[in-house]
């Protein structure tokens with residue numbers, strides 16, 4: 328028998344009652360090199376919970392997915408399996424609503440878990456559904472894209488898109504565990520790998536000179552998605568993201584080094600209508616713009632600026648407008664940046680690199696500086 332007894336007094340006070348509901352979430356993000364270890368790790372994290380698995384129709388057919396399905400099935404743990412259509416269009420309230428109907432239909436209980444196997448689209452949608460279904464059920468991420476493994480799978484920012492804005496409907500709801508299996512990366516197309524690499528370069532520039540050097544030395548193998556080369560990279564990126572979000576899990580502070588490349592990157596995505604330019608490509612271009620602004624302000628040495636731009640080039644990522652799939656109109660990019668500035672009370676926090684492993688967050692970057700850096704001559708290459 329477990330007795331709980333309380334005796335809260337009538338204190339007669341008038342001051343407000345402090346409601347302290349700080350939530351402390353701790354979970355493990357595993358980075359494993361092959362399917363066998365992925366199975367062991369996922370099964371250990373699932374334990375004896377029943378699971379509802381959500382994936383997309385492309386990922387559903389991949390052999391590392393089938394291996395996980397077989398293992399969970401043999402243990403009798405699967406209560407349902409759902410494959411959504413691949414693509415950003417699925418990250419919607421419509422899909423979320425269908426998933427909620429389905430979870431209710433298969434009677435997922437609070438102590439069960441949802442497992443999402445897929446890229447950012449699947450994980451963001453499933454995470455959002457897990458955050459609202461029965462006021463929150465556990466979920467486990469199995470990211471299958473590089474972007475998913477180094478970024479979207481960790482951090483608990485979950486959302487779906489709305490017709491008026493990307494990621495407009497969402498929550499902070501942390502996964503119970505993350506299992507990144509390098510084998511998934513070998514079936515990923517090269518453009519997706521490159522886009523994921525942009526987010527890794529971002530993390531290397533802001534927080535890890537040795538990761539930067541590792542990418543410089545192994546660029547060719549990384550672009551091929553070779554699992555043994557990917558493992559240290561994904562692990563380092565996971566550690567960097569985990570350490571940076573631990574300082575500010577609910578993003579209360581707008582001065583976030585993880586936003587490096589994103590001010591202009593988001594503007595480029597908006598100005599080109601979300602789609603033709605992948606997020607990572609836009610971020611790569613955005614980082615190049617930030618490097619050029621930092622260089623013009625003498626905040627970074629020409630050598631460091633060239634190293635950053637040179638690495639983006641080695642990874643076949645865009646650093647000039649002409650290298651983007653759709654060349655954005657500078658006026659539209661500036662208009663999008665301006666919208667953000669207005670929303671943020673007139674101040675735009677811009678992350679500028681100082682050297683590898685150090686950034687400055689400034690709020691006085693002018694339109695003129697941005698315009699010059701958008702169209703300015705690329706560092707490290709003669710006019």
Ligand SMILES: NC(=O)c1ccc[n+]([C@@H]2O[C@H](COP(=O)([O-])OP(=O)(O)OC[C@H]3O[C@@H](n4cnc5c(N)ncnc54)[C@H](O)[C@@H]3O)[C@@H](O)[C@H]2O)c1
Pocket residue numbers: 383385386389413414415418445446447448449451471472473474475478479480481482483484485486494511512513514515516519606
């Ligand atoms: N929550 C976050 O913190 C966060 C961070 C970054 C991005 N995101 C979100 O992530 C989404 C983009 O994620 P993404 O780039 O992973 O895209 P995605 O989920 O759309 O996947 C890209 C494509 O690759 C396919 N695919 C996935 N894994 C594969 C594999 N192993 N082999 C072959 N094909 C595979 C998918 O079916 C899809 O067609 C965006 O919606 C973005 O907003 C979220």
Ligand SMILES: [Zn+2]
Pocket residue numbers: 526589606610
């Ligand atoms: Zn990003």
